[in-house]
Amino acid sequence: MSSKEPCPVARSADLLGDRWSLLIVRDLFDGIRRFSDIQRNLGAARNILSDRLRKLVEAGILQTRPASDGTAYQEYALTQKGQQLFPLVVALRQWGERHLFEPGEAHSLLIDKRTGQNIPRMHPIDQNGLDLPPEATEVRKV
Numbered sequence: 001m002s003s004k005e006p007c008p009v010a011r012s013a014d015l016l017g018d019r020w021s022l023l024i025v026r027d028l029f030d031g032i033r034r035f036s037d038i039q040r041n042l043g044a045a046r047n048i049l050s051d052r053l054r055k056l057v058e059a060g061i062l063q064t065r066p067a068s069d070g071t072a073y074q075e076y077a078l079t080q081k082g083q084q085l086f087p088l089v090v091a092l093r094q095w096g097e098r099h100l101f102e103p104g105e106a107h108s109l110l111i112d113k114r115t116g117q118n119i120p121r122m123h124p125i126d127q128n129g130l131d132l133p134p135e136a137t138e139v140r141k142v
Contacts, residue, residue, distance in 0.1 A: 006142045015059055016085070020044055020052045022092070025078070025085055028062065033075035061085070091122050 003011050016022055020042065027038050039049050053076060056062040061082040067073040078085075093110055101107050112119050124132040 015055070015061075016088075018052070020048055021056060022089070024049075024052055024056060024076075025061070025082065026089055028076060028078050028082070029086060029089060033077065034067070034073060035076070038076070056082075087122060090119065094121055 003014055005011050005014065016025070023042055024038060027041055032038050032041055035049065035053070038044075038053075039046065042049065044052075053062065057064065057076075059081075060079055062076045063079050064074045065077055067075045090110065097107060110119055111117060124137075126132045126136070
């Protein structure tokens with residue numbers, strides 16, 4: 001990445017801050033791998049989707065590989081770096097569930113496959129496992 005921005009949030013937003021990039025990552029977590037399937041699911045224009053996929057591959061978040069079904073197609077897969085975006089996707093989902101839906105309004109659910117239960121709310125914790133509120137933190141600028 002060529003950004004000289006000293007803020008990690010700004011650098012991350014430069015790469016992932018547009019709707020399409022985040023939704024591509026979400027789709028890959030949901031098991032959607034092929035270009036045509038991602039395009040169909042998102043409704044993105046081919047040129048926009050191609051551009052975002054290329055950028056995510058160049059950034060090491062995605063990789064291409066032969067299709068898992070043995071056909072001549074290529075598919076996209078999250079790299080280890082991409083897999084590490086899972087907490088970000090979950091945090092966005094949980095924030096949206098709390099603030100962007102009316103009580104009782106239907107929305108998709110993220111469940112733990114092992115238990116069938118909704119996953120617990122994500123939140124920062126301190127070294128002792130206690131909730132860490134924003135006012136208990138500070139950013140040390142370079």
